[in-house]
Amino acid sequence: MSKQITLAHGNGGGAMQALISGVFVSAFDNPLLATGEDQARLALSELNALGDRLAFTTDSYVVDPLFFPGGDIGKLAVCGTANDLAVSGATPRWLSCGFILEEGLALETLEAVVRSMADTARGAGIQIITGDTKVVPRGAVDKLFINTAGLGVIPATVEWGVTAIRPGDSILVSGTLGDHGATILNLRENLGMEADLSSDCAVLAPLIAPLRDIAGIRTLRDATRGGVTAILHEFARGSGCGMTVDEAALPVKTTVRGICELLGLDALNFANEGKLLLVVEAAAEQQVLQALRRHPLGRDAAVIGRVTDDKQVRLRGLYGVSRILDLPHDEPLPRIC
Amino acid sequence: MSKQITLAHGNGGGAMQALISGVFVSAFDNPLLATGEDQARLALSELNALGDRLAFTTDSYVVDPLFFPGGDIGKLAVCGTANDLAVSGATPRWLSCGFILEEGLALETLEAVVRSMADTARGAGIQIITGDTKVVPRGAVDKLFINTAGLGVIPATVEWGVTAIRPGDSILVSGTLGDHGATILNLRENLGMEADLSSDCAVLAPLIAPLRDIAGIRTLRDATRGGVTAILHEFARGSGCGMTVDEAALPVKTTVRGICELLGLDALNFANEGKLLLVVEAAAEQQVLQALRRHPLGRDAAVIGRVTDDKQVRLRGLYGVSRILDLPHDEPLPRIC
Structure with a gap:
């Protein structure tokens, strides 16, 4: 794999598959991760055991700089969306993540961000179960943006609003x-x-x-x-x-x-x-x-x-x-x- | 409201609230739309009536140009994610959407994209129920990117893979x-x-x-x-x-x-x-x-x-x-x- 992100990493072909398996799947590894299909699948029986309402939210992350004391864009992308679920009383459990990468981004930058996402999620009992990667030509995005959407279940006894x-x-x-x-x-x-x-x-x-x-x-x-x-x-x-x-x-x-x-x-x-x-x-x-x-x-x-x-x-x-x-x-x- | 997107449209304050209610909420209007809270809430009883597994997927959309014969980035952002759900056998029902806007984007461009998303979703029986908007300075993104994440329920009789x-x-x-x-x-x-x-x-x-x-x-x-x-x-x-x-x-x-x-x-x-x-x-x-x-x-x-x-x-x-x-x-x- 090259040391920089290239447009081929986003074209649906071999380079993208290598990026997905080499960087994302290896970091986010969990049994629900949608690797062979276009969507993750969650048994409703598991959700029903946690409460009576599904909480669903999304945020995009565009912070500059990517790394700062106390965190980075990857940690932020897990915390921010998890917190938007947790304030409903739900336990945040499952995240999607969509990366938009600039051609020429250093691969080690992406790897550091993904590692941070994976560590933050694991520490909080959250699984990243489906994702997407787009690469755009130099200048069409500044380095790296992330979107996460999140799911959790609100216990029947909690009615905050x-x-x-x-x-x-x-x-x-x-x-x-x-x-x-x-x-x-x-x-x-x-x-x-x-x-x-x-x-x-x-x-x-x-x-x-x-x-x-x-x-x-x-x-x-x-x-x-x-x-x-x-x-x-x-x-x-x-x-x-x-x-x-x-x-x-x-x-x-x-x-x-x-x-x-x-x-x-x-x-x-x-x-x-x-x-x-x-x-x-x-x-x-x-x-x-x-x-x-x-x-x-x-x-x-x-x-x-x-x-x-x-x-x-x-x-x-x-x-x-x-x-x-x-x-x-x-x-x-x-x-x- | 100004005729162009400004950084204030993304700062969590008054201009952003005006954009959300004037553009997004009025177009996507539906009873589940998370306007007062940071997350949408779905009754699991409603999901259980549709099947036994939740399908969950995400895609980001960065197409250039934004408008093309047969569609635009907004229509694409609904169709692409809906289809990634539908191929599991699920009926696509609920979407999140995250906008990343470039400072200076013409407001009418955003309005046309949002209208197209709303029309496409409504025509397919899909509700856009939670969202996020970020505005980045000129040059940090090319005009407008969208992420959607989607939910649907797979009927118990369908086992495709x-x-x-x-x-x-x-x-x-x-x-x-x-x-x-x-x-x-x-x-x-x-x-x-x-x-x-x-x-x-x-x-x-x-x-x-x-x-x-x-x-x-x-x-x-x-x-x-x-x-x-x-x-x-x-x-x-x-x-x-x-x-x-x-x-x-x-x-x-x-x-x-x-x-x-x-x-x-x-x-x-x-x-x-x-x-x-x-x-x-x-x-x-x-x-x-x-x-x-x-x-x-x-x-x-x-x-x-x-x-x-x-x-x-x-x-x-x-x-x-x-x-x-x-x-x-x-x-x-x-x-x-």
Whole structure:
């Protein structure tokens, strides 16, 4: 096999078969992997044993650079889609993956990304069971993009969703805000703050699983693109309620805070790749907080605010004055995920 | 909304929400569409009523140009993934879609593609129920790529697969070969043969559905990238059998044959986007042929060869001499699908 990706690696012929078996199948190896057929096949009996609803989601990953402290595009492509399943209460189990590769990409770059996907999936009990590879001529794509779609099953006892939110509910986050966004920003803008900065990219399913046994959970969501601000707006739009968060309660690492002050940006708008925003009944607040803190991924969990009945998303500042928290309309940092 | 796609359309904020509701949700509108949540949710009871196995597949679409006679990237993104489900015997029912858009793309281009996806899906009884949009800066992608992943359920009575193939079985195609590949080649190389040339891009599920009631079907596959040659090799590899096809029996349109002769290429290697290659028990050959011909998508169906026990893929020429049909190793036409 050549040391670079060529157009022949995407043409359905011998070079593509060699790439599939030599790189993808050997890394993703599992009994369900669709190697001989055009589709993976899952016994519904296995799904029925896990719950009563199938969760299905997709995301494309275009992050630049491909590798960053704490992760890479492959790890992100597993975590991001797994988390979009897990926040429904489903255990993420099966992924598809579609690669779009630029002619001339170093084969070892692809191999490193695929290894990272395989390791992340295996560590989370997820199988990558069907896939596709396209190669496009130089210049038609920047290096390497990945799409994953994911499947999981929601237990019959879990009924989480944005419409369950009520005024008086508590708003929690599972840890420090903006780590992923600040890490990418630091790399891309050459800010030089290497020391303490690392993406929080992680599969959140093990943090979420114990929450399925707690009554009073309204909804949860991972705060990726657009950060906590975007999710607060999604919660407000979906529930018809308002959201007020307290600036003083927001967990933000010192380095991330420094980057924000340097550039005049707000960590609330920064992307996270391993943080939950949760809305829970006020009576369940402490039980949820303790459950989150028991897991390493949730040790910095905090109550950050409360659901209101005024339909607005507000940030209450350090001196008690609250202001409207608008959705940003421009794009400070493309290709964050 | 601006007339061009901007980076803000991908940032998780207000412009992205406007794009999602104004373009995607209004076109794909259906009760399952994941608008308020990060994942679509399907009742397993509904799946159980359709069969006993879930089929799951994915493909990315990077075709150039975006619009061509007979279709466009949106129609292709529905047909291609639907067909990869349908060849398992499943009825394709649910799709995810992930868009990667280039900053500066004309909004009306995106709208036309999305409309075409929606029309194709609706016509085939398919719902697009979850999606994702990324926007990347100018030059990081060429205009517009789409990924779709698909779900369908395989009836308990259907057990099609490549390992069922046996020596003596008949090989059939559902219609003329190479129409899609020749159409794209004609456009890209400015060959000027406009008259009779059109992509065969179609959802094949209605052609396949009646075959589920016929005994003796071994396996079917849609012959896309790499054409019939690539599928014959997949069948040979998966079954351990040989495949011999007769040159005289191959249905090829006159215009496509002309392009092949002009460029010294072989229609057997050209991509199709609406053609099946089938292997069936010899005793079922005529029944399958009649079933295919009863549907407009199969009116040019033909028996083209036979499965052998010599493990080789062969083409028997017009004078009875057979030669090995190799998988092409280079790439004559990137971005065909």
